[in-house]
Amino acid sequence: xxGFGNTRTRKHPRSRGRMGxxxxxxxxxxxxxxxxxxxxxxxxxxIVLGPLAIVLGWxxxxxxxxxxxIPAVIAFTLGIVDTVLALMWLL
Numbered sequence: 460x461x462g463f464g465n466t467r468t469r470k471h472p473r474s475r476g477r478m479g480x481x482x483x484x485x486x487x488x489x490x491x492x493x494x495x496x497x498x499x500x501x502x503x504x505x506i507v508l509g510p511l512a513i514v515l516g517w518x519x520x521x522x523x524x525x526x527x528x529i530p531a532v533i534a535f536t537l538g539i540v541d542t543v544l545a546l547m548w549l550l
Contacts, residue, residue: 490519490531497537505545512538 493515500508512534519531 486519486521486528486531489515490528490534493519493534493538494530497534497541500538500541500545505541506549509538509541509545512541514538 493512496508496515497512500512516531516533516535516538519528519534521528
């Protein structure tokens, strides 16, 4: 076991967080914001909020299909639904 007095150990014993870095927004927050945009896109401005929800959902998943971040997956799929419905409404 390493102690806190050893200079070769990490200075901060806390974990690095969900993003892997100490600076920046974590993936869960990005996924929740994407989910809010996707749900709002079902009612208003779906042509704008749908693609935003897709991008935020993708970034919230860590740019890969990860089921660990359920809000991000839901944001991604609802963003696709929003965008498709908006394009069908325009055509």
